[in-house]
Amino acid sequence: MLFKFIMKKIVAWQNLNSSNHKIDNGLERQISNKLGENIEFIKKVLGGSNDIKIHEFIFGEEFEGAIIYIDGLVNNTEIRESILKPIVFNKKINKENEELSIKEIQKSIICSGDIKRSDMYSVLIDGCLAGATILLINGFRKGLVINTGSWEKRAITEPQTEPVVRGPREGFTEDLRTNTSLLRRRIKSPKFKMENMIIGRKTYTNICIAYIEGLAKPELIKTLRYRLNNLDVDSIIDSSYIEEYIEDYPLSIFATIGYSEKPDVVAAKILEGRVGIIVDGSPFVLTAPMLFVEGFQSSEDYYVRAVYASILRIMRFFAYFVAVYAVPLFIALTTFHQELLPTTFLFSIANAREGTPFPAFIEGLIMVISFEILREAGLRLPRPVGQAISIVGALIMGEAAVSAGIVGAPMVITVAIAAVAGFIIPDQTDSISILRIIMMVLATVLGGYGLAIGFLAVLIHLSILEPFGIPYFASIKFTRDKQDSFTRMPLWIMKDRPKELSATDVKRRDTYVPPDNKDD
Amino acid sequence: MSKKIKSFNFILIIFIALFLTGCWDNEELDTISIVTGVGIDAADTEGNIKLSLQVGKINQEKSTPQSAGGSDDSIILEIEEKSILTGTNELERQVTRALFMFHNQVIIFGKEQAKKEIKPYIETFIRQNDMRMETLVFISEGEAKDILDIKMEQDKISSFGITKMIEGIQRYDETYSIRVLDLVCMIMDEGTTPVLPILKIEGSDKSRLLLKGLAILDNEKYIGELNETETRGYTWIRGKFKNTFIEVDTEDGLAILNMSNIRYKLKPQIKGEDLIMDLEILGDVVFSEVQGFHNMTIEETTKIILEGAKEKINEEIEASLSKSKKLKTDFLGFGTEYHKRFPKVWEDVKEHWENIFPEISLITNIELNLIDTGKIRNSLDMKEGK
Numbered sequence: 001m002l003f004k005f006i007m008k009k010i011v012a013w014q015n016l017n018s019s020n021h022k023i024d025n026g027l028e029r030q031i032s033n034k035l036g037e038n039i040e041f042i043k044k045v046l047g048g049s050n051d052i053k054i055h056e057f058i059f060g061e062e063f064e065g066a067i068i069y070i071d072g073l074v075n076n077t078e079i080r081e082s083i084l085k086p087i088v089f090n091k092k093i094n095k096e097n098e099e100l101s102i103k104e105i106q107k108s109i110i111c112s113g114d115i116k117r118s119d120m121y122s123v124l125i126d127g128c129l130a131g132a133t134i135l136l137i138n139g140f141r142k143g144l145v146i147n148t149g150s151w152e153k154r155a156i157t158e159p160q161t162e163p164v165v166r167g168p169r170e171g172f173t174e175d176l177r178t179n180t181s182l183l184r185r186r187i188k189s190p191k192f193k194m195e196n197m198i199i200g201r202k203t204y205t206n207i208c209i210a211y212i213e214g215l216a217k218p219e220l221i222k223t224l225r226y227r228l229n230n231l232d233v234d235s236i237i238d239s240s241y242i243e244e245y246i247e248d249y250p251l252s253i254f255a256t257i258g259y260s261e262k263p264d265v266v267a268a269k270i271l272e273g274r275v276g277i278i279v280d281g282s283p284f285v286l287t288a289p290m291l292f293v294e295g296f297q298s299s300e301d302y303y304v305r306a307v308y309a310s311i312l313r314i315m316r317f318f319a320y321f322v323a324v325y326a327v328p329l330f331i332a333l334t335t336f337h338q339e340l341l342p343t344t345f346l347f348s349i350a351n352a353r354e355g356t357p358f359p360a361f362i363e364g365l366i367m368v369i370s371f372e373i374l375r376e377a378g379l380r381l382p383r384p385v386g387q388a389i390s391i392v393g394a395l396i397m398g399e400a401a402v403s404a405g406i407v408g409a410p411m412v413i414t415v416a417i418a419a420v421a422g423f424i425i426p427d428q429t430d431s432i433s434i435l436r437i438i439m440m441v442l443a444t445v446l447g448g449y450g451l452a453i454g455f456l457a458v459l460i461h462l463s464i465l466e467p468f469g470i471p472y473f474a475s476i477k478f479t480r481d482k483q484d485s486f487t488r489m490p491l492w493i494m495k496d497r498p499k500e501l502s503a504t505d506v507k508r509r510d511t512y513v514p515p516d517n518k519d520d
Numbered sequence: 521m522s523k524k525i526k527s528f529n530f531i532l533i534i535f536i537a538l539f540l541t542g543c544w545d546n547e548e549l550d551t552i553s554i555v556t557g558v559g560i561d562a563a564d565t566e567g568n569i570k571l572s573l574q575v576g577k578i579n580q581e582k583s584t585p586q587s588a589g590g591s592d593d594s595i596i597l598e599i600e601e602k603s604i605l606t607g608t609n610e611l612e613r614q615v616t617r618a619l620f621m622f623h624n625q626v627i628i629f630g631k632e633q634a635k636k637e638i639k640p641y642i643e644t645f646i647r648q649n650d651m652r653m654e655t656l657v658f659i660s661e662g663e664a665k666d667i668l669d670i671k672m673e674q675d676k677i678s679s680f681g682i683t684k685m686i687e688g689i690q691r692y693d694e695t696y697s698i699r700v701l702d703l704v705c706m707i708m709d710e711g712t713t714p715v716l717p718i719l720k721i722e723g724s725d726k727s728r729l730l731l732k733g734l735a736i737l738d739n740e741k742y743i744g745e746l747n748e749t750e751t752r753g754y755t756w757i758r759g760k761f762k763n764t765f766i767e768v769d770t771e772d773g774l775a776i777l778n779m780s781n782i783r784y785k786l787k788p789q790i791k792g793e794d795l796i797m798d799l800e801i802l803g804d805v806v807f808s809e810v811q812g813f814h815n816m817t818i819e820e821t822t823k824i825i826l827e828g829a830k831e832k833i834n835e836e837i838e839a840s841l842s843k844s845k846k847l848k849t850d851f852l853g854f855g856t857e858y859h860k861r862f863p864k865v866w867e868d869v870k871e872h873w874e875n876i877f878p879e880i881s882l883i884t885n886i887e888l889n890l891i892d893t894g895k896i897r898n899s900l901d902m903k904e905g906k
Binding site for chain 2: 335339349351355
């Protein structure tokens with residue numbers, strides 16, 4: 001209720017502030033037929049940036065031409081070999097028909113596949129900024145935008161966030177085209193569609209929605225397209241920008257849009273009926289919607305044998321509970337429900353707690369917060385230093401804090417177990433950290449009763465979530481989805497796709513040959 | 521709009537209410553004293569008891585590694601008061617921490633107090649929320665306080681030692697583990713006289729405890745006790761042996777049998793005017809030790825030993841029964857059996873059961889099934905068998 005209230009406030013406030021945000025930048029005009037004027041104008045627009053190269057040349061009998069490109073975004077060899085050389089060494093060009101010869105240049109002279117013809121400054125300049133070469137010829141009212149884009153990119157490497165023992169090791173890079181090719185190589189169906197759009201008033205970021213037609217729900221694609229088309233922002237630096245702008249529950253601590261660095265993961269999710277969103281400049285491809293169970297699924301679950309994968313699944317759910325509830329439960333047990341502990345265990349804890357100055361909650365808070373600090377420090381620092389930090393954190397802090405009598409050893413152990421358990425579910429790490437502290441407060445105030453309330457509140461919240469109209473708990477709600485939630489059934493059992501995600505194309509497999517029964 | 525404000529206020533109230541609670545049940549571990557044993561002894565003043573509480577000592581020093589697991593020392597708090605609760609309340613004003621009764625392991629009545637009365641004090645243990653029904657109950661040979669005070673060799677807190685001892689014994693003999701709930705059941709049961717195990721301090725440095733038979737509490741007062749043989753007889757009749765050793769001492773030699781898989785059937789019968797109790801004991805036996813039996817074959821030896829074992833069991837049962845008849849109190853639970861089987865007859869006899877009870881004749885039928893002679897067949901002294 002509070003959540004909806006705040007959301008409505010925000011929406012109302014946004015509407016109040018919204019105005020016509022289309023800015024006329026003076027580029028929506030036709031080019032002139034004088035080369036000098038055009039060059040002057042482009043120079044004025046692009047300013048004196050030193051990466052803008054304007055190369056004027058004369059060809060034919062007395063034609064003046066110019067190519068404009070941005071150094072570093074283009075392939076110089078390609079410009080020389082497929083634009084300059086064919087034009088300059090071609091003797092057939094005459095001055096009779098303007099329309100004919102610009103077409104002729106495009107079609108029979110320049111050896112490049114991706115050429116646009118335009119008479120608008122905006123198209124020319126946008127193309128130039130995206131890595132194309134502009135060809136302008138004196139006397140022609142049209143220019144050519146020739147795609148010669150080529151720039152330095154990172155090689156395809158093994159993703160560092162999602163390492164696997166068994167399974168593909170390719171990872172997405174920052175380059176959109178590379179990423180789409182990685183996906184296309186996995187899904188060769190003609191129905192696999194990738195829609196392009198450009199978002200960002202300043203960044204002009206290329207964004208691509210990838211889905212399989214007839215498999216993903218049309219409403220889902222429509223909603224996404226609508227939200228993305230109506231997104232007018234300054235900049236999109238990473239895919240997480242898009243995530244924040246289009247997600248259904250921006251204030252929830254649970255993510256409703258997933259991400260992955262591995263093409264095999266994204267391909268598998270697209271094949272389940274999700275939609276992938278590839279953002280240029282980000283190696284993380286978004287998948288929408290994300291359901292609760294996805295945080296507990298790992299790509300490797302499908303590459304190892306089903307029984308083992310199921311055990312791992314169950315362990316991950318258990319680890320999630322440990323990560324969230326271990327510390328609060330410890331607080332509740334030692335401050336409210338001492339009678340629930342075995343006597344000798346109670347004595348062990350009491351011995352350790354003896355002489356520590358703070359109440360259990362403060363003690364837990366000290367440890368949890370210092371753990372978060374250490375984790376952050378270990379992440380942000382260069383790797384060699386990060387290791388030093390973890391040694392300092394683990395050995396010095398834990399050991400010294402206990403021997404100095406500031407915190408009790410059982411609390412250190414509990415926090416450590418919770419922390420390690422939290423690392424098993426990387427997708428939910430943020431929600432775990434927040435929930436842990438909320439639950440600690442509840443456990444301190446109300447004990448086990450508070451924990452029960454907190455658990456129910458989280459459960460209710462999770463059941464209410466419906467990202468893009470699909471229940472967050474779909475994997476628990478629908479029998480068909482259960483096959484791939486708490487356990488991972490063998491692939492030959494999972495013959496249908498998850499229920500709510502897939503529209504019409506439901507079957508994953510039609511026939512397969514079961515193993516021969518030797519007794520028959 | 522007003523709806524929004526309403527819902528907002530509603531949530532605000534919940535939040536405020538949450539924090540107004542002020543953690544009223546919150547007790548940090550360093551504010552409680554964990555009581556591990558309660559001793560009740562007779563006091564000189566009439567109507568008073570000497571209450572001793574054993575409190576597990578929390579070790580403050582961090583450096584000693586052995587302090588990590590459990591406590592190894594205890595404090596005895598003593599007071600003379602009218603009841604247990606007045607006693608604990610009075611003690612709480614004298615010590616620095618709140619007494620935490622949930623983890624109480626044992627309740628020990630001194631023999632002198634048991635001779636006076638125990639019923640009103642058991643009442644406290646079943647009424648109070650922070651007392652557990654599964655606490656073990658004992659009678660001590662001397663003062664209960666002395667038993668709480670001793671340092672046992674392995675478990676320095678004697679109540680932990682007692683609990684572990686009983687848990688160990690419980691695996692083969694359930695006679696000695698009588699918990700508050702069991703005691704209350706026995707008290708409530710019309711046909712049964714309650715019994716409680718007796719603890720006695722043993723060892724040269726007074727660091728061991730011995731379970732020395734059972735005390736019989738007629739009308740919840742100590743009236744006598746069973747020695748070891750009689751206790752074994754009691755255990756046979758009540759069917760509480762899970763497995764046991766039987767020592768057969770015959771003229772030819774000595775044998776120890778291990779009896780397991782024991783099945784009991786106690787069947788009350790009324791034949792005319794006579795009350796007859798049928799006791800059937802079936803069990804598998806294994807030879808554990810055989811000494812003597814010179815120049816005898818294994819077949820002969822087996823026969824002698826099994827006969828001897830039956831006789832031995834019969835002897836034990838007989839000893840217990842005669843004690844029961846002598847004391848004129850039915851601790852063997854025959855009355856309960858009749859109550860269950862013949863409720864109408866019971867209504868007539870329950871008033872003078874202690875007079876009728878000694879008339880009962882017990883017919884025992886013991887069947888022992890030799891399943892194994894151990895790793896060897898013949899004893900070293902025996903003649904080679906066929």
